[in-house]
Amino acid sequence: MIPKTFKQEIRLEDGRIITIETGKLAKQADGSVVVRMGDCMLLATAVSARKNSPVDFLPLTVDYREKFAAAGRFPGGFFKREARPSDHEVLTMRLVDRVLRPLFPKDYHAETQVMIQLMSHDENIMPDALAGLAASTAIQLSDIPFEYPISEVRVARVDGMFVINPSREQLDSSDIDIMIGASEDSVAMVEGEFDEISEEEMLDAIAFGHEAIKDQIKAQIALAEAVGKKETRSYDEEDKDDTLESQIHKSTYQKYYDIAKKGLSKSERSEQFSEIKEESKASFSDEDLEEKGDLISKYNNSAQKKAVRDLVLEEGIRLDGRKTTDIRPIWCEVDYLPSTHGSAIFTRGETQALATTTLGTSREANMIDSPSHQGEETFYLHYNFPPFCTGEARPLRGTSRREVGHGNLAQRALKKVIPDNCPYTVRIVSEVLESNGSSSMATVCAGTMSLMDAGVQIKKPVSGIAMGLITDGERFAVLSDILGDEDHLGDMDFKVTGTADGITACQMDIKIKGLRFDIMTQALNQAKDGRLHILNSLIETISSPNEDVKAHAPKMITRRIPNEYIGALIGPGGKVIQELQKESGCTIVVNEDPVTEEGIIEILGTSPEGIIMVEAKIDSITFKPKVGNTYEVKVIKMLDFGAVVELSLIHI
16 A cells, blocks of 8 residues: 655755655654655654653653664664764754743643654755754644644855855855744744854844744645644643632742842752741641642742742842842852863852863864764863752763753854864863853853963953843843753743854753744843953953963974875884884874875974974984985994985084
């Protein structure tokens, strides 16, 4: 039996076509779709359990995987099977998850899985830009409760012109790389990196991407109608008790409001909030607590949330006593760790990050090996968020998706200011030692100072700030430098990083169904003021990069030699270069320029004498005597037809 298929086309401005098709594959899923652009094909499925899970949240899993077979390649390593997701796959999962999650009903708690996999790769197509479209279409073709369709696009700017879903080659020559997730009416997610662009340019890119998203949403609706739109399934709604809710609100709301207004520290505030909750629980009998304990806790949390939000909207006062535009007190320190190549502490309020910089050769580059991209990173950043930074004790289960995402944001923020001629491979590690909001932005600030302390000649220092939002639909307040509680109780987390001259990276998550452009504009302008304020604090601590690396840090010298001398430098079985490394105490790395085929020699060492020794050896190997000149030589061996000599490069 030949399956009946349904297909819709989406035509981009430059004539390229995206097709969405259903009916052929994965028909037992609640919804499935194949998205194709060129030879790139993604299969997306959506499945949701018929009964709610016994939890008070949506157990949503978004999974994105790139199959090596899609690019006609074998997985690297010993085990020839795809295993744990790569950082790139994790980041794509987060991009899709952040747009989908707010659009499920608040009381929908059924186990839900959205799975996206790359089945065929096209070198000219970046598949992650199609993942949001695929996920939303699969849900639209199902009966899973969902507010309305969304989509995602990548926007680049090449030669002053915006491009939707560019190729990697186009992206390399672009000054904008931004992913946008949106519904037909409003923007829901933004994440990108930039070459110091203005706030107005960023808004223009978002608006351009939003127009392309509208076309993709129309195609989703048309496909669902062609198939026959399924009636949304019914599900068990949450237990409610309006009388109980009103009772708890009446008895606790003002108490929460008064505590929130005091401007207490995180620990004091949490303690006093907990006391109110315990008093509220104590007013109920054991029978009531056993029967309605979950609802009592839930309504207490709701009363607390409303009190905090009302305080901001009505009086413009925040949990720690600040106004909406105020930045928490800042202190910084550099060169804190004596043995690292560079180190810095950045503390803003109750958030603290300690960053270290390590310098190495190309041998330490981060290798990227995925079906859609192969290459290496000579600058990378790792972000760690241990339990003690929030005063918790919990199991350590490896690097979390959150750590991968925050580290990637900080890396993108700083990558743009690393000089093109930097000879080192640079690794930054950020240890979050205290956290009460904006730890990723603290990482950016600490990372900037750590780079300057290490003597990396960055183009400009970078700072970052996290913006929040509280709105009731009509009124709204944009909050600068948000606390952890303001992130949890608020409606937006909008992180912006940049230099004094422009934005280098951003990431926006919202918990409401969409964000108006006027609010986004105000948030960006307010973020600029806060960013510049923080930048001044960094410059006061360290105004410019150290002129040279530290005495105990390795110095890097790069030499180029003709291709025919590479073998002589390495020697038989690596004998020459190994002995030279041992004698000089230096690390020597030999690479070949893919264009000129010259040998690129990296000499890394802490001893100036050792570096001079290596350079002298290279000079002696590559030296070409001239006919007619006289040289002082060392005779190595006499033969019947002449002598074997070693040139000392002394011209007589």
